[in-house]
Amino acid sequence: MKSSRPQFFQYEYTPGQLKQFCEEQGFYVSRAEGCDLLFPFNQMGGYNGTNLVPGSFAYRVSNKFENTWVKNFGGQSISISVKKAPLMYCFLSGKFNATAESLQRYDIPISKDMEGTELADCYLKNKNVKYACSYSISPHVIPQEIKICDFSGKPYITDPIFEDFGFNCNISPDSLLDINLNILCCTNNIRPIWRKRRV
Structure with a gap:
C-alpha cells in the first residue's frame, strides 16, 4: 500500500532572498547572512561524507572561511527580523521599554538599561557571528x-x-x-x- 504522506519539501533561500521575503511580510531585517559552508561540499559528495574528512579540501576550505563573508555561500540562510515599532519589548529584559533607536546599534530591540551589557554586546550590529x-x-x-x-x-x-x-x-x-x-x-x-x- 502506498503512503499518502506528501513528499518532503522546503524552500531554499539565499540570504538576499530571505531578507526580501521577510521585508515583504513587513519585518525590519537587521541581519541576513549565510552559514554552513560544509553543506555545499556535502551535497557535491553525494551526502555520504567521504569528502568531508579532516584534512580534505572540503574540510580545510569550510573551516578556513566559515567565519568570514564567504560563509554567505553556505547551505543555510539566517535572518534576524523585527516588527519595528516606536516602543517594543526588550529582547533581554522582557520589559516594554525598548525604542526603535536601539536598532541602530543592535540587531534586536534593547532597552537603555540593558545597553552596553555583556549580553547586549552579543547582538551588536556588524558583529561577526561565528x-x-x-x-x-x-x-x-x-x-x-x-x-x-x-x-x-x-x-x-x-x-x-x-x-x-x-x-x-x-x-x-x-x-x-x-x-x-x-x-x-x-x-x-x-x-x-x-x-x-x-x-
Whole structure:
C-alpha cells in the first residue's frame, strides 16, 4: 500500500532572498547572512561524507572561511527580523521599554538599561557571528556519563539525545535554564557537528 504522506519539501533561500521575503511580510531585517559552508561540499559528495574528512579540501576550505563573508555561500540562510515599532519589548529584559533607536546599534530591540551589557554586546550590529571551533565530522555519539558543569561546578548526567547540547563546553541542563548563560553559550560556544543522516 502506498503512503499518502506528501513528499518532503522546503524552500531554499539565499540570504538576499530571505531578507526580501521577510521585508515583504513587513519585518525590519537587521541581519541576513549565510552559514554552513560544509553543506555545499556535502551535497557535491553525494551526502555520504567521504569528502568531508579532516584534512580534505572540503574540510580545510569550510573551516578556513566559515567565519568570514564567504560563509554567505553556505547551505543555510539566517535572518534576524523585527516588527519595528516606536516602543517594543526588550529582547533581554522582557520589559516594554525598548525604542526603535536601539536598532541602530543592535540587531534586536534593547532597552537603555540593558545597553552596553555583556549580553547586549552579543547582538551588536556588524558583529561577526561565528562558530566556536572547527567542524567535528562523524564524532562518536557521547554516551550518558557524569560530567562537571563548567559554570556551576556541579556534576550532571549528559543527555542521551542532545549529548552536549551542541556546545564546546560542559553545561548542565540546570545551568541552561539560566537565560543569560544560555544566550552567552549560544553566542560563544557553538560546536558544529556533521553526521550522516540515517534514512
